[in-house]
Amino acid sequence: MISRETIDKVFETARVEEVIGDFVQLKRAGSNFKGLSPFSDERSPSFMVSPVKQIWKDFSSGKGGSVVTFLMEHEHFTYPEAIRYLANKYNIEIEETEVSPADKLEANEKESLYLVSEFAKTYFQESLLNTEEGKAIGLSYFKERGFTNETIAKFGLGYSPESWDAFTQEALAKGYQLEFLEKVGLTIVREDGKHFDRFKGRVMFPIQSLSGRNLGFGGRILTNDKKAAKYLNSPESDIYHKSKVLYGIFHAKQAIAKQNNCYLVEGYTDVIQMHQAGIENVVASSGTALTPDQIRLINRLTKNITVLFDGDAAGLRASVRGIDLILEEGMNVKVCTFPDGDDPDSFARKNSFEDLTHYLENNAKDFIQFKASLLMDEANNDPIKKADLIRDMVVSISKIPDRIKREIYIQETARIMDISEQVLLNTLAQMVQKDISEAGKKLKTEQKAFEVVKNDVPVTGEKLDILSSLEISIISILVLYGNLETNFENIYISFDEEGNEVEVKEKIKCKISERIFLSLQEDEISFTNPLFQEIYNDLIHNYLNNTDFDLVTYMNSLPEEQASFISNLIMENERYTLAGWLEKKQVFVKEKDSEEVLTNLVTETLISLREYLINKLIVDLMQNYSNDAENDLEEIKSTINDYNKLKVSLTHKIGRIRSTYL
Template identity: 40%
Template sequence: MRIPEQKIDEIRQSANIVDIISTHVQLKKRGKNFIGLCPFHSEKTPSFVVSEDKQIYRCFGCASGGNIFKFLMDYKNISFIEAVQEIADFIGYQLKMEESNKGEDDELEILYDINLTAARFFTDTLYKSSEGEIAREYLKKRNIKPQIQKSFGLGFAPSGWNNFYDHAIANKLDLEKTKLLGLIDKKENGKFYDKYRGRIIFPIFSPNGRVIAFGGRILENSENAAKYLNSPENPIYLKRKSLYGLYHSKEEIRKLDKVILVEGYLDLISLFQNGVKNVVASSGTSLTEEQVQLLSRFTKNIVVLFDSDEAGQKAALRSIEILIKSDFEVKVALLPKGEDPDSYIQKNGKEVFDDFISRAQNFLEFRLRIFEERGMLSDPNEATKVIRETVRIIALVNDKIKQGLLITSLAKKFNLREKMLESELIDYINKQSQQKKPQKETERASSGILELKNNRDKSSTAQTEKELIRLLFSGDNEILSAILHDIEPSDFNSIIFKELSRIVVENYEDGLIAPAHLIEQINDSELKEYVFNLLFNEEEISPKWSELSHNGEIKKDKIEYAIDSIRRFKVNRINEQLFELNKKISETSDSQAIYELMKSIKDLEDEKRSLMPNSKNNNEE
C-alpha cells in the first residue's frame, strides 16, 4: 500500500496536532504553545511543547519531536502508514490506497502478510489436522480453554521439515522474506526447511494487534532442541520494544492502573483465563528500557511476579532498576518455592491470587529479604556492600520525598544514622552527575554543529544566515518565495545552512513548505534538533523580533522582517567581497590590476548603498 505524498500532506494539514495529542497527553496553553508531561520519558515538570501554528511537538527533556505522524508512530508503536490511516480516520478522510510494489511501507506490509499466513497455517494445523492431536491434548492437560487458545491465536507447527515451506510455496510467499522472519531457513545446499517443528506456537502481537513474531514451545522434551524458539529481530519485530500480551491486556491495565509482569507466555495466558487480565510477559528476555517506556503509557504501577528460584530472583532484581529509573512504583511478589503463576492460580483461584499480589513487597523490602536469605547481612563486609548498592538504587528514584522515606527505612533496618546514608546518597548523586557531564561534552564536541548550538559564532553573517534558515522553516509562502528568489543554498557560508536550505528548496518545488512536513525531511538527528531549537526559541534568538512585532501583529511584520534579513544577508556578502578585493589591492603593484579592482569595489559599494535602508530617498536627493 502506498499513499501519495500530496494526500499525506492534505491529511496532515486537515488535522490539528493539538486535538490529536491532547487525546493522549494532557496539554495546557502556555503563550502561543501548549505544554504537558512528555509521554516518551518520565518527568514531573512539563518539557513537552506542542506548537499549534507550526503543527509540531518537541520535548526539551528527551529530544523527541516531530509532526503528528511521528507522534502517533512513537506513541502507539505503529508504522508510518498506520499513523496516516489513523489520522485520516480521525478527521473522516476517505483514503483510497493505491497499489504499488515499491516503498518501504509496502515492504513491511508484505512481512505482516507473511506472518498472518503463517499464523493461520499454525492454527489450522492445531485444530484441523490429525497431527495437531498431541498439541490439543497438551493444551487440554495444561487446562487452557479453547476460547482462550483462540483469542491468543495459539497454533501448532507439525514435526516435519517442510510442512510450512510447502504451504509458503502454495501461497506464493516471498521465500527470502519468509526466511527473514525466521519461519524457514536455508541449508548449505540451498534447500529451505521449516524452523518451527513440533512446537506449540504463540503468536506475538504488536500493541495494535498485528502478528509481528512467533514463540514456539517444544512439545516433547528433546536434548537437541531448545525449549523455546523465538523469531529473530526483523523490520517488524524489535524484541526490546515488544511485550507479550500487551495487545490483550492494555485496556485492563489502564482501567486498573496497575500491571503484573510475569515471565512466560503460559503464565500470562493462565492468569488471563482465570480473570487476571492486567498482565504482560517479558518472555524470557530481561526487561528493557524500551519495554518499560511502552508500559508507562498505560500505568506506572507494577508488580513484578517471578518464580522464587535464583534465576527468577535475579531477573526481578534486574527489572527493578530499570523500572525505578522510569519512575515506576515497583512491588515484587515472589511465588512460593516450586510454583509458577500458572500453577499457583490454578491451585488457588483468583481471590487468593489477588490477595497474594496485594501483599507484594516494595523493592527495598524485597532486596533486603533476598540478601538476608543468602546470609549476606550478617557479615559486615557483605552488609556494607548491600547497603551501598541499595543506596545506589535509591539514588535512581526521582521523587525526592520517596527517596527520603526509603533512606529512612534503610537506616532503620540496619540501625544506622540516617544522616550517614543521606550523605552517601548525595555523594553518589554528585559523582553521577560529574561523570555524565564530560561524557556529553565530548559527544557534542565531535560534531560540527557545536558552534551553532552554543551560539558562539556571533558574527553578523552567522546570525543573519540563522535568521533566514528559521524563516525558511516558517511555513509562510510569501516569505519563502522572497528568500528563495534572492538566495540559493550555495550562497550560505555554513555547510549546515547549505544543507537545510537545500531541503527546503527541494520541497518548495513540490509545494510542500509546512514546518511539520519539512522537519521530517531532515534525516540527520543533530540538524533536526538544531531546527527544533530554532523554531521553538524564535523570540529569544531574534532581538529584532520584538521591535517588529509591536502591536502583537507578528504575522503582518514577518515579510518585512524577511526582506530586511535578505538585505542584511546581501550586505554581509558584499562586505566579505570588499574585504577580499581590498586585500588583493594591498598585495599587488600592477596599476592596471589595481584599476580593475578599484572599479569592482566601486560597483560593490554602489550596490551596497542601494541596499541600505532609506537608500531610495538618498538617491533622489
C-alpha cells in the first residue's frame, strides 16, 4: 500500500496544468488555462484548468476535480495507478506502508505474475523482429495481413518459436520461477516434471487491461495441423479472467469516451485492422461469448455500442443473442453488417478511412430494424414463424430496464411488423410480469414500492431539488468565502425600563464560517444529503481549528468524491468570472464583492433554509393531524400559528418578502 507521505508528496509536486498538458492542448486564459474537452467533441473550448487552485473542470461533460481525478477519468486509472503514474513522472520514490505477511505474499505473487507476463511480451516481440524464424514466419504473416511496423509495435505483436521449450528455458535463465510461468499459463508442466511452451509456433497477441498491464495472450497457429486449435488463449489466472477482459480496450478507451460509441468486433485482427484504418474506438470479445462483465467495462466509457458482424448470415443468428445482454445492461445498441464475404478486417483493409466511416454511419441499424431484417427471411411469409419473430423482438425489448425506451421500441416494432401496438404492449407486460414473479417475493415488494414512489415523484423531486440547492449554496459559500471576515447584524428582543419589548440590533464582525456554524447550531439544522453533511462537517472543523487553513492542501487530502464536488463548485465560480457573467447571472464573485453584498448573500441563504424547513414542518403537521382529536387539533393549530409568526420574523430580518428560495 502506498504511504500517506508519498501521496502527499505527489500532490505537492504534481502540477495539474503540466499533467493535463500532456493530453490536452491548453492555452492561457487570464490566470487559468482553457482547451477543448477531451471527453466530448466540441469546437469552442469549455475545458478549464486552474493552476492556482490545482483543479480542472470540463463544462461540456460536467466532470472535474484534481490531477488524480483527471487521470482516473481520462486514462481510466485506479487511484493507486494514478498516484504511481504521477510519482514516476516527477521522479518521486514510492514508499509502501507495512502490510500483513499474508497480504504481502499475495501482492508479491500477483506482481510476479505481471512481471512474468511482461517479460513474455518482450520476448515474443524480440523473437518476431530479431530472429530469422520470427521474421520468416511470424513477421511475414503480419505483413500479409497488411499490418505496418507501427501497428505491430503499437499492439506489441510477437512470435513464439517452433520449439518445445525455447521460451521457458529463456525465462528460467533470466531468473523467473517455473511456478509463476505455470500459473500465468505460459508454460505447461507435466506430472513427470517435464515442461513445454503453451504457445509454441504461434504468432502472439498480447491482451492488456484497461490501464495497460499485460494480462495474457492469444496465439494463432500458422500451420495446417488439424489437431491444434487455430486460436489459443491464456488460461484463467489470478491476473487474467477472460470474461472480464476486452481485447484492445487499452488502446481504444480514449477514442471510445471521446466518440461516445464503441464498436464491438469478434477477433484480434479485426481490432488491429480497424485501428490501422483510423477507427480506434473498437474492441473485441476475443472469440468468446459476450459477457455482462465485458459490457459493464464498456459502460464505464460509453452507453453506446455498435456491434459489427461478418457478412456470413449463418453465424448471425447465434451472435445476435449478445444484443439482449447489452440491452439488459441498459446500453444503447446498434448493429452493422458487412457485405457477404467481408469481415471488419478485410473491409477495413480495402477501404479508405472516409469510405469506412461513411459505411459505418450509414449502415448501422437500430437493433429492432436489424432483427426484423435478419429474421424476416426465415419467416418466409409463414404466419407462425412471423409470430415467433415478433415474440423474439418483444423478448429483446423486455430486457431494457428503461420503461420509456421500451415503449418507443414497441411503437417501432408495431410499425415495422404492421401489428397492433396494444397487442405488443400486452405481450410485453406478460413477459415483464413473468420475470417479476420468477424473481420472487422480494422483487415483487420492490416493484410495488417503486410504483408508490413513482406516483409521488413530482412533489418529492421538487422538495429534494430546493433543499439540495440550499445545502449546496451553504457549502459553496464556505468553500469560496469561509475564511473571510465581515459584519453581520444580530436582532433580538429586550425590555426597556418600563418593561416593554424593544427590538435591539447590534453589529458583530466574525468569519463567515463561524456565522454559518453558529446559525445552524442554534436551530439544530442538519443536512439531508449525507455527502453534503460530511463535507460541511469537515470544512467547519478545518475552518474553526486551523487558522492557516489552505483550501488546495485540504482538497488533496479528501476522498475523490468530496474533492471532485468541491472543485466543481470552485470551477463554476471561475467560469462565471472568466466569462464575464457576473451581471447577467447575479453571481457573487470574490474579487468583486463588497462587504454588504457578501453579508446579504450569507444572511439570505441561511434564512431561506430556515424558512424552507419551517414550511416543511407546517405541511407535515397539517397532513398528520387527526380530525377526531379536538385537543390535538387545537394544539396543532397553535403550533402552526407560532411557525407562521416565525416566518414573518425571518422575512423582517432581511427587509423584504421573497416569493421563492435562493
